[in-house]
Amino acid sequence: MIGRLNHIGVATPSIEDSVRMYADLLGATQAGQPFELPAQGVRVCFIDLPNSQIELIEPLGDDSPIHGFLAKNPRGGQHHVCFEVADILAARDALRAKGATILGTGEPRIGAHGTPILFLHPRDMGGVLVELMETPKEAH
Numbered sequence: 074m075i076g077r078l079n080h081i082g083v084a085t086p087s088i089e090d091s092v093r094m095y096a097d098l099l100g101a102t103q104a105g106q107p108f109e110l111p112a113q114g115v116r117v118c119f120i121d122l123p124n125s126q127i128e129l130i131e132p133l134g135d136d137s138p139i140h141g142f143l144a145k146n147p148r149g150g151q152h153h154v155c156f157e158v159a160d161i162l163a164a165r166d167a168l169r170a171k172g173a174t175i176l177g178t179g180e181p182r183i184g185a186h187g188t189p190i191l192f193l194h195p196r197d198m199g200g201v202l203v204e205l206m207e208t209p210k211e212a213h
C-alpha cells in the first residue's frame with residue numbers, strides 16, 4: 074500500500090521566518106510562494122529537497138487543526154509525515170479493516186498537491202500523525 078514519502082509537515086508560527094531559516098542554515102530553496110488552503114485551515118509553503126519536500130504550515134482561521142499543536146509547541150515543530158498511496162479509498166478501507174482510525178469524516182479532502190488526502194490518528198502510528206495522499210496522476 075505505502076508509496077514514496079511525499080513530504081514532512083512542519084508547523085510554524087511564521088512561514089516567512091521558517092523559509093529564511095531553511096535558506097540561511099541549509100541553503101534550501103522554497104518551491105513557489107506561500108498560499109492559503111482555507112478548507113484545511115492552513116497557509117502553506119513548500120521547501121524543495123533533493124528527494125522530497127518540507128511542507129511549512131501556519132495556522133489559518135480560528136478552526137485551524139494546528140492551533141493545539143502550536144499551543145503546545147509555540148516555536149513550531151515536526152507535525153506529520155505524508156506517504157503517497159495509489160488509491161486513497163482503497164487505502165482508507167484497508168486501514169479501517171485493520172482497526173486504524175481515520176481522522177475527521179473519513180471522506181478525503183483535496184490537499185496542497187490537488188489530490189485527495191486523509192489523516193491517520195497518531196495513536197495508531199506510534200505517536201506520529203500520518204497523512205496519506207493519492208499519488209498525482211502525472212507521477213504514475
Ligand SMILES: CC[C@@H](C(=O)O)C(=O)SCCNC(=O)CCNC(=O)[C@H](O)C(C)(C)COP(=O)(O)OP(=O)(O)OC[C@H]1O[C@@H](n2cnc3c(N)ncnc32)[C@H](O)[C@@H]1OP(=O)(O)O
Binds near residue numbers: 151176204
Ligand atoms: C497543507 C494541506 C495538507 C496537505 O496537503 O499536506 C496538510 O498537511 S494539512 C495539515 C494540518 N491538518 C491536520 O493535521 C488534519 C489532521 N489533524 C487533526 O485532525 C488534529 O490535528 C489531531 C491530530 C486530531 C489533533 O487535534 P488536536 O485538537 O490538536 O487534539 P489534541 O491536542 O487533543 O491531540 C490529541 C492527541 O493527539 C496528539 N497529537 C496532536 N497533534 C499531533 C501531531 N501533530 N503529532 C503527533 N501527535 C499529535 C496529542 O498529543 C494528543 O495525544 P494524547 O495527549 O496522547 O491524547
Ligand SMILES: [Co+2]
Binds near residue numbers: 080128153204
Ligand atoms: Co501535509
